[in-house]
Amino acid sequence: xxxxxxxxxxxxxxxxxxxxxxxxxxxxxxxxxxxxxxxxxxxxxxxxxxxxxxxxxxxxxxxxxxxxxxxxxxxxxxxxxxxxxxxxxxxxxxxxxxxxxxxxxxxxxxxxxxx
Numbered sequence: 001x002x003x004x005x006x007x008x009x010x011x012x013x014x015x016x017x018x019x020x021x022x023x024x025x026x027x028x029x030x031x032x033x034x035x036x037x038x039x040x041x042x043x044x045x046x047x048x049x050x051x052x053x054x055x056x057x058x059x060x061x062x063x064x065x066x067x068x069x070x071x072x073x074x075x076x077x078x079x080x081x082x083x084x085x086x087x088x089x090x091x092x093x094x095x096x097x098x099x100x101x102x103x104x105x106x107x108x109x110x111x112x113x114x115x
Contacts, residue, residue, distance in 0.1 A: 008058035009065075009089070010099035014113075015048045017106050020074040021082075022047050030088070031064035048104070055099075062098035065089040073108045082108025 015021060027042040042060040068086045072079035089100045101113040 007062040007091075007098045009060050009062040009091075011044070011046070011056045011059055012099055012101040013046055013048050013054050013104065013110075014101070015050060015052045015054075015104045017104055017108070018050045019108070020047070020049050021104055021108070022072045022074065022079060023102075023104075023110065024070045024072075025059075026068040027060050027065045027089075028068070029063060030066045062091045064091065067100065069110055071104065071108055071110050080108075083110050085110070087112045 009027075011025065013023060023046045025042075025044050025046070027044075029040045040060075044056060044059050046054060046056060048054045065088070066086055067089055069084070070081065071083035073082045074080075087100075091098055103111045103113060105111060
């Protein structure tokens with residue numbers, strides 16, 4: 001029986017505010033051997049409460065990604081866009097930690113944590 005060698009990617013979000021947010025992530029495989037038109041893509045939506053830490057495990061295979069995101073603050077039950085941007089994820093060679101972490105700050109901006 002063959003064992004899978006693929007390591008999966010986790011996403012961790014720390015909400016450092018007193019507000020509730022919805023984050024939509026779009027992961028596009030990038031790097032060698034991937035053109036934008038034929039790249040595998042993954043979507044995930046994360047709802048996070050005030051002062052909460054949330055981990056989504058195994059959302060995609062750990063590889064190089066362009067991660068586009070939208071951040072919506074929930075105000076009176078309705079979404080209010082507070083951020084739209086992108087970051088790059090590069091897995092570590094031989095590392096155990098295959099995750100990308102973000103902080104939401106008071107302005108509703110999503111900041112990628114440095115490794």
